Amino acid sequence: MTNTYTVYQLTRYISDLFELDPALQDVWVEGEVSNFTRASSGHLYFTLKDDKSELRCVMWRSQAELLPFDPQHGDAILAHGQVTVYEARGQYQLTCDILQPAGVGDLNRQFELLKARLEAEGLFDVDRKRPIPVFPRRIGVVTSPTTAAFQDIQNVIRRRFPLLDVILSPALVQGKDAPPQIVAAIERLNAHTDADVILVARGGGSLEDLWCFNDETVVRAVAASRIPVVTGVGHEIDFTLVDFAADQRAPTPSAAAELVTPDGVILRSTIRDLSAQLADSLTAALDDCRRALESSGRVLDRLSPLNRIQNARQRVDDLAARIDAFTRHGLARRRDRLQARIDALNAANPTALLARGYAIVTRAGDGHRVSSAHDADAGTRLLIALHDGRLTADVRQRETDT
Amino acid sequence: MSDDAAHTDLTFEQAFAQLEEIVARLESGDLTLEESVTLYEQGQTLARLCGTLLDTAELRVQQISDDGTLSPLA
Numbered sequence: 001m002t003n004t005y006t007v008y009q010l011t012r013y014i015s016d017l018f019e020l021d022p023a024l025q026d027v028w029v030e031g032e033v034s035n036f037t038r039a040s041s042g043h044l045y046f047t048l049k050d051d052k053s054e055l056r057c058v059m060w061r062s063q064a065e066l067l068p069f070d071p072q073h074g075d076a077i078l079a080h081g082q083v084t085v086y087e088a089r090g091q092y093q094l095t096c097d098i099l100q101p102a103g104v105g106d107l108n109r110q111f112e113l114l115k116a117r118l119e120a121e122g123l124f125d126v127d128r129k130r131p132i133p134v135f136p137r138r139i140g141v142v143t144s145p146t147t148a149a150f151q152d153i154q155n156v157i158r159r160r161f162p163l164l165d166v167i168l169s170p171a172l173v174q175g176k177d178a179p180p181q182i183v184a185a186i187e188r189l190n191a192h193t194d195a196d197v198i199l200v201a202r203g204g205g206s207l208e209d210l211w212c213f214n215d216e217t218v219v220r221a222v223a224a225s226r227i228p229v230v231t232g233v234g235h236e237i238d239f240t241l242v243d244f245a246a247d248q249r250a251p252t253p254s255a256a257a258e259l260v261t262p263d264g265v266i267l268r269s270t271i272r273d274l275s276a277q278l279a280d281s282l283t284a285a286l287d288d289c290r291r292a293l294e295s296s297g298r299v300l301d302r303l304s305p306l307n308r309i310q311n312a313r314q315r316v317d318d319l320a321a322r323i324d325a326f327t328r329h330g331l332a333r334r335r336d337r338l339q340a341r342i343d344a345l346n347a348a349n350p351t352a353l354l355a356r357g358y359a360i361v362t363r364a365g366d367g368h369r370v371s372s373a374h375d376a377d378a379g380t381r382l383l384i385a386l387h388d389g390r391l392t393a394d395v396r397q398r399e400t401d402t
Numbered sequence: 403m404s405d406d407a408a409h410t411d412l413t414f415e416q417a418f419a420q421l422e423e424i425v426a427r428l429e430s431g432d433l434t435l436e437e438s439v440t441l442y443e444q445g446q447t448l449a450r451l452c453g454t455l456l457d458t459a460e461l462r463v464q465q466i467s468d469d470g471t472l473s474p475l476a
Contacts, residue, residue, distance in 0.1 A: 134415075135413075135414065135415035135418070137413065137415075140466075145465070145475070154461065154463060157461055158461045161456075162456075162459040162460060162461040163413075163414045163455055163456065163459040164461070164462075165462045165463075165464060166461060166462065166463045166464070167464050167465070167466050167472065168463065168464065168465045168466065168475055169465075169466050170465060184468075188466055188468065188470060189466065191470060192466060192470030193466065193470075193472075264456055267418075267452075267456065268453065268456060271418075271421070271449050271452045271453055272449075274421050274422065274425050274445070274449060275445070275446060275449040277425045277428075277429065278424070278425055278428060278441075278442050278445040278446060278449070279442070281425070281428040281429050281438070281442070282428070282438055282439065282442040284431075285428075285431070285433070285435060285438040286435070289435050
C-alpha cells in the first residue's frame with residue numbers, strides 16, 4: 001500500500017482510462033431495452049441487456065429530441081456512443097448518440113418511423129400545401145451545379161418558358177454533408193431572394209444516395225420554407241420524405257421544371273386564339289353597326305319626300321290624261337255635229353235639186369225668180385238654170401190654172 | 403412596332419392578363435364602335451408583345467452565394 005487514492009481520484013483515473021481508449025469512444029452495441037424512462041428534463045435513461053449482462057445507457061435531450069422513435073421495453077436496438085463514467089455513482093454507462101431498431105434497423109424502417117412521426121406532427125398535411133404560381137418570374141433551384149439534373153432543369157425551362165430567372169442555390173445532394181448544405185441552400189433563397197418557387201432536385205440514385213432527402217432537418221427546412229417548394233428527387237418510383245413535405249412533388253427533376261413553368265407552345269396557341277377572338281368580336285361589332293345603318297336607311301327611305309314627289313307627279317300625269325281624254329271626246333262630238341250640219345246643208349243645196357231634174361227660172365229682163373205662171377207673159381224672155389248649164393227661152397203661151 | 407415599344411415595361415404575365423381582359427370586354431359587347439376598334443388595336447398589340455416576349459426571351463441563370471449575392475452562371 002504505497003499509495004492511497006480518494007474515491008474520487010480513483011474514479012477520475014478510471015474515467016480517464018475510458019476516455020483514452022478509442023474503441024470505447026466509438027462503439028456500437030446491440031441489446032434489448034429495459035427500464036426505459038424519459039426524464040422530465042428530456043434525457044433518456046434505460047438499460048441494454050442480453051442473457052448474460054446489462055449496460056446502463058443514457059441519451060441526452062439534444063439527441064433524444066431527434067430520435068425518430070420511442071424505444072419500448074423489450075425492443076432490440078442498436079446503440080452507438082461512447083462509454084463514460086458517471087462519477088457520482090462510480091458507474092460506467094453508454095452515452096448514446098444514435099439509436100436504431102435492430103434487426104429491422106434498415107433504412108426503410110427508419111424512413112417509416114420518421115415519416116410516421118412527422119406526419120403525426122402535421123408536416124405533411126394537405127392544407128399546408130400552397131399553390132404554385134402560373135407565371136413564375138424567378139425560380140430557385142437547390143441542387144448540385146455539376147449534375148445532369150441541373151442541366152435537365154435548365155433545358156426544360158429554356159424550351160417551355162424562358163421568360164424567367166433561374167437562381168441556383170448550390171448544395172451537395174449526396175453524402176453526410178448534404179443535409180446541412182441543402183438546408184442552408186433553401187434558407188438562403190428564402191432570406192435573400194423573391195423567388196416564386198423553389199425546386200429541390202436530384203437525379204436518380206440508390207436508396208443510400210437519396211438518403212439525405214429523408215433527413216429530418218431537410219424535411220423540416222422544406223416544410224418551413226416561405227417560398228413554395230417543388231421536389232424532383234430520383235426517378236418515378238422514388239419517394240423521399242421531402243416529397244411529402246413539399247408543396248408539390250414531381251417524379252424527376254425535369255418533371256419538376258415542367259410543373260413550375262407554363263408550356264410556351266400552349267401559350268402561343270392561346271395567344272393566337274385570343275387574337276382571333278379579338279378579330280371576331282370586332283367583325284361582329286362592325287356587322288351590328290352595318291345592320292343598324294341599313295335599318296336606319298330603310299326608315300329614312302320611307303320618310304323621303306321623293307315618294308311624295310312621285311305621287312304628285314303621278315297625279316299630274318293622271319290629270320293630264322283625263323284632260324286629254326276629255327278634249328278628244330269634245331272634239332269628236334263637235335266634228336259629228338259639224339258633219340250633221342254639213343249634211344243638212346247639203347240636203348238643202350239647190351244645186352242638188354237641179355241635179356234631180358229641177359230648174360230655176362228667172363225673168364231675163366229683171367232677174368225676178370219665176371215661181372208662178374203669173375210671173376211671165378207670152379213673149380217674156382226667161383233664163384232657165386239647170387245643174388250643168390243655162391238655157392235662154394221665150395214664153396210662147398201662158399196658161400194659168402186659176 | 404412603335405405601339406409595342408410603349409408596352410415594353412410590361413411583363414409577360416401582365417401583358418397576357420391585359421389581353422385576356424380586353425378580349426372579355428370586347429366580347430361582352432355594349433361598346434361604341436370606336437371603343438371596339440381601340441380595344442381591338444390594343445389587344446392585337448398585346449398579343450404581338452406576348453409573342454415577341456416569348457420568342458426573344460433568353461433564360462437568365464444566376465447563382466446565389468452564401469451571403470446572398472447573385473452572380474451570373476455561364
